[in-house]
Amino acid sequence: MLTVLKDPIARPRPKAEDIKIDVSKLGKVYETKKNRFEALKDVSFYVQNGEFVTFLGPSGCGKSTVLRILAGLEEPSDGSVVVSGKEVTGPSVERGMVFQSYTLFPWLTVRENIEFGLKLKKMSKKERAEITDRYLKIVGLERFADSYGKELSGGMKQRVAIARSLANNPDVLLMDEPFGALDAQTKQSMQHLLLDIWKKEKTTIVFITHDIDEALFLSQRIYVMDARPGRIAEEINADLNLYKDNELVNVDKFMKVKKHIVSMLQH
Amino acid sequence: MEPPTKKKRPNKLFKIREEIPKGWYLLGIAFAFLSVFLIWSTLSWLNVVNEIFLPTPFTVVVAFFESIASAEFWGHIGISVYRVFMGFLLACLIGIPLGILAGTFKFAESAVLPLTEFIRYMPAAAFIPLIMVWAGIGESAKIMVIFIGCFFQLVLMVADDTLRINRDLLSASYTLGAKRIQVIFKVIVPALLPKLMSTMRLIMGWAWTYLIVAELVAANSGLGYTIMKAQRFLDTELIFVGILVIGLLGLTIDRCFAIASKKLFPWAEGGNH
Numbered sequence: 207m208l209t210v211l212k213d214p215i216a217r218p219r220p221k222a223e224d225i226k227i228d229v230s231k232l233g234k235v236y237e238t239k240k241n242r243f244e245a246l247k248d249v250s251f252y253v254q255n256g257e258f259v260t261f262l263g264p265s266g267c268g269k270s271t272v273l274r275i276l277a278g279l280e281e282p283s284d285g286s287v288v289v290s291g292k293e294v295t296g297p298s299v300e301r302g303m304v305f306q307s308y309t310l311f312p313w314l315t316v317r318e319n320i321e322f323g324l325k326l327k328k329m330s331k332k333e334r335a336e337i338t339d340r341y342l343k344i345v346g347l348e349r350f351a352d353s354y355g356k357e358l359s360g361g362m363k364q365r366v367a368i369a370r371s372l373a374n375n376p377d378v379l380l381m382d383e384p385f386g387a388l389d390a391q392t393k394q395s396m397q398h399l400l401l402d403i404w405k406k407e408k409t410t411i412v413f414i415t416h417d418i419d420e421a422l423f424l425s426q427r428i429y430v431m432d433a434r435p436g437r438i439a440e441e442i443n444a445d446l447n448l449y450k451d452n453e454l455v456n457v458d459k460f461m462k463v464k465k466h467i468v469s470m471l472q473h
Numbered sequence: 474m475e476p477p478t479k480k481k482r483p484n485k486l487f488k489i490r491e492e493i494p495k496g497w498y499l500l501g502i503a504f505a506f507l508s509v510f511l512i513w514s515t516l517s518w519l520n521v522v523n524e525i526f527l528p529t530p531f532t533v534v535v536a537f538f539e540s541i542a543s544a545e546f547w548g549h550i551g552i553s554v555y556r557v558f559m560g561f562l563l564a565c566l567i568g569i570p571l572g573i574l575a576g577t578f579k580f581a582e583s584a585v586l587p588l589t590e591f592i593r594y595m596p597a598a599a600f601i602p603l604i605m606v607w608a609g610i611g612e613s614a615k616i617m618v619i620f621i622g623c624f625f626q627l628v629l630m631v632a633d634d635t636l637r638i639n640r641d642l643l644s645a646s647y648t649l650g651a652k653r654i655q656v657i658f659k660v661i662v663p664a665l666l667p668k669l670m671s672t673m674r675l676i677m678g679w680a681w682t683y684l685i686v687a688e689l690v691a692a693n694s695g696l697g698y699t700i701m702k703a704q705r706f707l708d709t710e711l712i713f714v715g716i717l718v719i720g721l722l723g724l725t726i727d728r729c730f731a732i733a734s735k736k737l738f739p740w741a742e743g744g745n746h
């Protein structure tokens with residue numbers, strides 16, 4: 207088997223100054239009245255500047271927990287989380303997040319949603335409008351600028367959520383199964399959109415999914431996780447020139463890697 | 474080309490949760506009202522029930538118009554509305570912030586909810602004698618009965634509404650740079666508003682119930698008092714008028730709430746009727 211793996215297994219760890227996110231020996235324990243649940247154990251990984259990394263794993267293996275800790279929404283029980291050279295102690299505008307559930311503020315229009323973070327920054331009206339217009343255009347929602355969330359489809363809502371995060375100009379974009387609830391076609395167009403944005407904006411992206419194809423299509427590197435306790439099972443290099451102009455061109459390699467990941471997840 | 478054959482669609486009227494034409498809906502309403510009216514008419518006009526107990530619709534209508542033609546009756550309506558609104562407002566002013574706090578901070582929850590849960594099960598009407606000892610039988614006594622009746626329910630319901638706000642909505646606002654205080658005023662409060670409106674609407678109904686309780690026991694003015702007085706003189710039709718007027722007032726206020734919430738929260742999902 208190892209001959210197959212030579213290629214997909216990741217490269218050696220890069221230089222310190224290229225590392226955006228550095229997590230080491232992360233642990234998370236949920237204590238309830240009756241028992242103690244080890245959601246994460248000894249999770250270590252890194253993400254490079256401008257890299258697109260996905261986390262892949264079965265339901266309940268702690269993917270969301272990792273992301274919420276990265277966002278600063280939850281405290282780790284153990285280990286350290288360093289982003290841009292600073293220890294994470296709480297949420298910050300530097301780490302934008304897109305959630306699996308739709309989190310548009312329903313009382314605000316699409317435009318106002320995108321402006322939300324900019325307003326908190328006390329940015330001038332003119333500047334706000336400029337940025338908002340730019341992102342409305344990027345996600346293709348100019349015509350819906352003044353609509354409320356209830357008038358939008360699921361895909362459109364996630365586009366607003368992405369635009370809202372990006373408008374804040376974060377260093378890192380954390381995405382928790384953002385396309386999980388979308389139909390296949392919408393999902394695909396959202397993936398293309400996201401890749402376009404990533405290439406243009408050069409934001410570092412950490413993306414969670416349990417869809418192997420999605421992980422292979424989007425990311426440069428994949429961390430495969432396993433459950434009980436949640437941990438990283440393997441790191442996989444996905445920067446294999448499998449795609450050209452969003453079309454799969456290297457089917458053999460794709461199948462090899464995919465098979466390998468499937469076996470990892472099943473074992 | 475052959476004309477498409479018209480297939481008869483299955484009957485839509487009895488589909489689960491399916492919309493029906495407006496006309497049919499109005500028909501349903503008319504049918505319900507008419508049935509009640511018919512049963513009432515037959516029972517009273519055919520003298521199945523003695524007129525002392527059940528006046529005819531005609532007598533009630535006459536009594537109704539006589540009542541609303543008198544300034545005294547409007548005085549009673551005025552004072553009742555005043556009491557309801559004072560008690561209700563007071564409950565809202567204190568209860569809503571407390572409910573929001575209890576739904577936001579665990580510490581506030583521990584201080585507010587268990588106690589409220591406990592008091593809620595004490596019937597407000599049972600407090601009337603106590604209130605009379607404390608506050609006499611003046612206006613403040615009646616307002617207090619309504620306040621007690623509404624307040625504890627309101628706190629619990631608002632706390633629950635607040636707790637139901639999607640946690641990811643709060644998380645999202647944190648990652649967009651909101652500080653704690655901004656999360657409360659820019660996310661929790663606006664997210665809560667439509668729910669709050671329907672909770673207030675419900676509590677308003679309770680306020681009317683407690684008003685009548687208060688006025689039946691100790692008052693010399695107000696709609697509850699007119700009902701009491703009518704009972705004393707066996708003016709059954711006036712009891713009917715009193716109940717009818719309270720019902721109409723309640724309905725009017727309820728419609729106002731519904732319209733206001735449609736106008737104020739056009740973005741809210743789902744039923745606002």
Ligand SMILES: Nc1ncnc2c1ncn2[C@@H]1O[C@H](COP(=O)(O)OP(=O)(O)OP(=O)(O)O)[C@@H](O)[C@H]1O
Nearest residue numbers: 236243245263264265266267268269270271272416
């Ligand atoms: N607040 C909490 N209290 C107790 N246990 C929790 C809490 N949050 C998460 N868990 C547990 O931790 C484990 C990991 O949860 P997490 O949401 O990170 O999984 P996931 O990998 O994102 O799963 P999914 O793919 O279904 O979203 C689960 O078993 C869950 O039950």
Ligand SMILES: [Mg+2]
Nearest residue numbers: 269270271382
């Ligand atoms: Mg998850």
